[in-house]
Amino acid sequence: MTLENAENVVLNAPPINDFPGEYFAQHDEDVRVLVDHFPYMEISSPEQAAKMVVLELGAGVGMHSGLLSGHFGRVLATDIFKYTALREGTFAAHVASEHRRHGFPFHAERIDFITSSAMDLILRDNVADIGVSINTFEHIPDPGAALKEMLRCVKPGGYLYIQFDPIWTADTGSHFLNYVPEPWGHLVYSEAEFVAKMRAAGAEEYEVASFTDGINKRRYAYFQQMLAYGEADGRFTVVSKTLPEHWWGVVDPSHTSHPFLQEALHLGYTEQELMTRGMRWILRVS
Numbered sequence: 001m002t003l004e005n006a007e008n009v010v011l012n013a014p015p016i017n018d019f020p021g022e023y024f025a026q027h028d029e030d031v032r033v034l035v036d037h038f039p040y041m042e043i044s045s046p047e048q049a050a051k052m053v054v055l056e057l058g059a060g061v062g063m064h065s066g067l068l069s070g071h072f073g074r075v076l077a078t079d080i081f082k083y084t085a086l087r088e089g090t091f092a093a094h095v096a097s098e099h100r101r102h103g104f105p106f107h108a109e110r111i112d113f114i115t116s117s118a119m120d121l122i123l124r125d126n127v128a129d130i131g132v133s134i135n136t137f138e139h140i141p142d143p144g145a146a147l148k149e150m151l152r153c154v155k156p157g158g159y160l161y162i163q164f165d166p167i168w169t170a171d172t173g174s175h176f177l178n179y180v181p182e183p184w185g186h187l188v189y190s191e192a193e194f195v196a197k198m199r200a201a202g203a204e205e206y207e208v209a210s211f212t213d214g215i216n217k218r219r220y221a222y223f224q225q226m227l228a229y230g231e232a233d234g235r236f237t238v239v240s241k242t243l244p245e246h247w248w249g250v251v252d253p254s255h256t257s258h259p260f261l262q263e264a265l266h267l268g269y270t271e272q273e274l275m276t277r278g279m280r281w282i283l284r285v286s
Helices: 003-011 021-036 063-068 083-089 091-101 143-153 191-200 205-213 220-232 253-257 259-266 271-275
Strands: 053-057 074-079 111-115 128-134 154-164 236-241 279-285
Touching: 021 063, 021 128, 021 154, 053 063, 053 143, 063 074, 063 091, 063 111, 063 128, 083 091, 083 111, 128 143, 143 154, 143 220, 191 205, 220 236, 220 271, 220 279, 253 259, 259 271
Parallel strands: 053 074, 053 128, 074 111, 128 154
Antiparallel strands: 154 279, 236 279
16 A cells, blocks of 8 residues: 555544454454464563564554553554554554553553555664564555565564465455455456445445555465565575465355355456465564
């Protein structure tokens, strides 16, 4: 997403007020899974993590940032849009209060919110010990460039933790099943048809912009090639990655019998990419 598109999405969205408890629960689960993978990244204790600097790519409204601040000594929370300017500059304080209201940590003194494109970070080389990106790589226009930037900013011998779900070709890859409930509808309908259905179902224009401009539409093979090429070039070593069958499936069992699954197959999509929901990689920086 370009800065212009990000501003179109965020500035036209309704004011961000209270965050629901289930929103926190999902983000908390994301970070819990990250912590469960600490052994893969040679993090053996909370004390060790507390001394580390983490680069967060795609911080958004800071939900993961606050939770990460409960584990790491410093969080470089980067995003293309300057969310901290919202609510007349009080947005960060509001997010902190929402964390506390729901009983989650938010150590403001450990978090630096940085406005920067994931594909061209305004950070020096080797600034972080760990790089983390959660549910962002399906949005970045050029994920390969973003990966290159993470590798530049994380010290040699450090680790990247990259997780994202859903990918474009998943049953819910549109991110807007609430407006267009047909699984894989975003693959079967043209973009114009899909947008028309969103609007007919009551979608706001910022949501339409998020669909048209905020998802990179990269397919499964692209991400697999990106990983293979990077490892072959010696830029990193793959420590762990989810196999397709480990992140395989649909959000609703009825989707597997929906006619759009066969429609998508006839359009040339493979069963593997249609049934792969997401990916998780842990990479050791060379």
